[in-house]
Amino acid sequence: MSKYHLMREAKAAQKTDPEAEKITLQYWELNYNRGKWWGGGLMGFWAFLVLVGSIDHLGSRFFPNAAMKAKRGLGQFAPVRLFRKYVTMPALFNGKHTARNFLGGAIPTRFESLVIFCYFVLVVISEAVNYEYYSKCTWYPEKRMQIARYIGDRSAIVTCFIVIPTFLFAGRNNFLMWLTGWKMSTFYAFHKWLARMAIFSAFVHTITMFEVMHWTHSIPEIKTEGWWRWGAVAMVAGAVILFQTFSYIRTKLYDIFLYFHIILAVFWLIGMWIHIKDLTVGQYAYATAAVWVFDRFLRLLKMSTFGIRAAHLELVSEEIIVMTIPSVAFIKRPTPGSFGYVYFLDGWAFFQSHPFSVIIEENTVKFLIKGKQGITKKLYKKLYELPDHKCTVNVCLEAFYGEYRPAYAYEQVFIVAGGNGVVGLYEYVKDIEAKRLQGKANTKYVKFYWVVRHWHGIDWLYPELKKLQEYDYVQPIVYVTRYEDCKIGDRFAYTDETASTKGSSMLTKQIEVSEDAKDEAIEEVLHDDTKVMEKETPENLLNAESFTHRVKSDLPHVEFRSSRPDMTQVIHDDIQEAGPQDNIAVLSCAVNQMCDDVRRSVANEVGAARSGRIDLIELLQVW
Known part of the structure; x- marks a missing residue:
């Protein structure tokens, strides 16, 4: 099936002007290509930020003295100092960044918010400009049909370009963290807002294409086809994700949120793939899937290298659990500030992972765990009821994460x-x-x-x-x-x-x-x-x-x-x-x-x- 598969809803006349037909196709192809160009520009936006962040991080990591000298020199300029004071360093407003807002969520920093806003503006511009009306169009005689179709095609392609970094930024093994040294929470902030933009962009595509099909009376003909149905599945999954990710739900019912979120993301990706695979843009779905699979592969690799080991738990001062894991094998050597995800295998929640910061002593890993909710609360109760407040449990460790600063x-x-x-x-x-x-x-x-x-x-x-x-x-x-x-x-x-x-x-x-x-x-x-x-x-x-x-x-x-x-x-x-x-x-x-x-x-x-x-x-x- 060709990339013109979706043109079937256009009710072209049996006899058309060959020149008009040629120009009509050229206009459509130009708009289609503009979608790819704008999408490439959106990817270039992140490439530029990553380049700047990588120069700063890798330079500081491998050439700390030279990097410090350069930063000191830049700091002598008043505009640089003011930019750091008012843009890159502070919280967005009210001095609150990590403190939860009234909805239970965290507010991005001012710099993160500026990045998100600039990207949002680019997304809006990419779907709002460079549309050309052709009065002799042989596919759609009315202007509203032409423009709606162009917007529908453009927004679909732009959505594909938004989805790829959305999945990339959500991964624990996001290679951009290694390059830039940005925190995982920074990429998660970007992930959340890009996901919202992708869903709204997909809504634009859905509404405009539905209107075109409604005006051309082609809905009864195509609504039974797989690409249509799976596109609907993807949109329903996206709509549920949009409401399911409210901070209150995420913080109060995190485990339920997480696994439900993963299932919805799978249906989004499958629906997207089936919807676009015959339109010469299926490679975007493959790229998104590759990003996700790579992250899961590295998780399994880290866990398999560590294996299943016995962890020694001790309740200290009736408040903190000290967990010690001896003889640890590492893929990535831990650095200061590193943390690892621990899987407790003695129970039904063996598939859940819990992040804890680590203290490294030779090949031994030590965690200090505060008994709060979920599995940590159960461990606390178990240790508290034991006479010596000690026990041994089987664990698996997925580590290490966290970027090092010199x-x-x-x-x-x-x-x-x-x-x-x-x-x-x-x-x-x-x-x-x-x-x-x-x-x-x-x-x-x-x-x-x-x-x-x-x-x-x-x-x-x-x-x-x-x-x-x-x-x-x-x-x-x-x-x-x-x-x-x-x-x-x-x-x-x-x-x-x-x-x-x-x-x-x-x-x-x-x-x-x-x-x-x-x-x-x-x-x-x-x-x-x-x-x-x-x-x-x-x-x-x-x-x-x-x-x-x-x-x-x-x-x-x-x-x-x-x-x-x-x-x-x-x-x-x-x-x-x-x-x-x-x-x-x-x-x-x-x-x-x-x-x-x-x-x-x-x-x-x-x-x-x-x-x-x-x-x-x-x-x-x-x-």
Whole structure:
């Protein structure tokens, strides 16, 4: 079947002017080709952005000193500083990017929003201009028929060009992340908005072509054919996707959303393929399918390389699950900020994958998991009910993801971590130390801020926090937001104050915790309570002054501060204390509001005239 298959609905006269027939075909082919040209331009839009992003990322990765020198030079120009301050760095508005909006979704950054808007404008222009009316058209005597048909053809082709990057940006193994260093959440933001544009563009195609067929009375003739029916299937799937992806549904019923979303995407792609395969544009469906298959192939390859292994789980301080997987084989060596998808095979949800940041020690992987909802909540309950709060489960690991940024190339590094978001950031400290030993690091000073709710949060990362004592250029500062509560963890749950003077471990006697207190603790964790408990049981409280003294004695290199930090003021003060010639990297991974505060503060600072460079590296992923 030829590419003119859809021309059958045109009721051409039996006797036509050969010259008019020739010109009619030329007009149609010109419009058809213009659709491809505009589609190529839309792909070129992403190619240009990827090129710029790749130069920046790969240059910084492989030539950090040269790249830093070039960036410092550009930063001396006021327009560049203002562009970073008002366009590339801040949130879209109200200082909110990772914090959820009233619908439960995350708002793209100002730069991401600008990219999406520019692409949307190009899509609209591509389907709205360069249409030519031919008064002697032998296919459609009326102008409305001609223009509707041209719009229908153009929008169909443009939709195909939108769908390809839409599927590409949704993949975990999107090779553009490797080139640009952009976060997965950035590509997910692009994916969501491109998908909406593709669906609306397909609606334009459907409505205009339906009108043409209605005016030419050709619907009864073609509505029984496969390409028509499967086109309808694709449009129904697209319409359901449009409403199914509302942020509220995605956040509240994520697992249901995910698998239903995949099924709908399959029907969209199959319907699209059958609809266009005989119109000389079937290659677009093949390209889209190839992108998807490549991503799934790499997922299976990573999982098969790792295999099925036994993971050791331990409940720490009745709040955090520490999962350790020994003897791990890697396809991609983990870098600071990496995360992996874990499949828990002991149960019916073996096919579900859960992303966690990792701590790497030789060939051992460690995860800190907060018991929230779903499988993590079940694991928490299981461990809590065991006498020693330990167990072993079979897992499979799909890893590693996350793009590396050379923090060691900066003279000053400020790290802002909240809760178990500290995991990936701690790996950056280890990386800086490794580069210093190799003589490659420029870092002179690291401020390591960690915000926890209770004192027992220190248990989560105690060995790593202890190790920071070996790094004299690292200043760990821990904010305990409920400083006076003194909820203790296993590592510091002792009452014998003279134990250390007797030459034995300070952790000599653990305090008894009543069952009621334990029940309250587990309820607080499982429901992610953020309210201060009004009543504390005497069994799980120690004298505040005595307890804090013991913790500080065991971690003398750590500065402990009470209350919740004002990160805007903290970042401002730290940047002012640094030399104006120093390059500064600010790394963050904390609760949403804190990350937004850090972003807003850094955006304000990059506009100031200084010889050094300031960059924000945000590890928090939201979608």
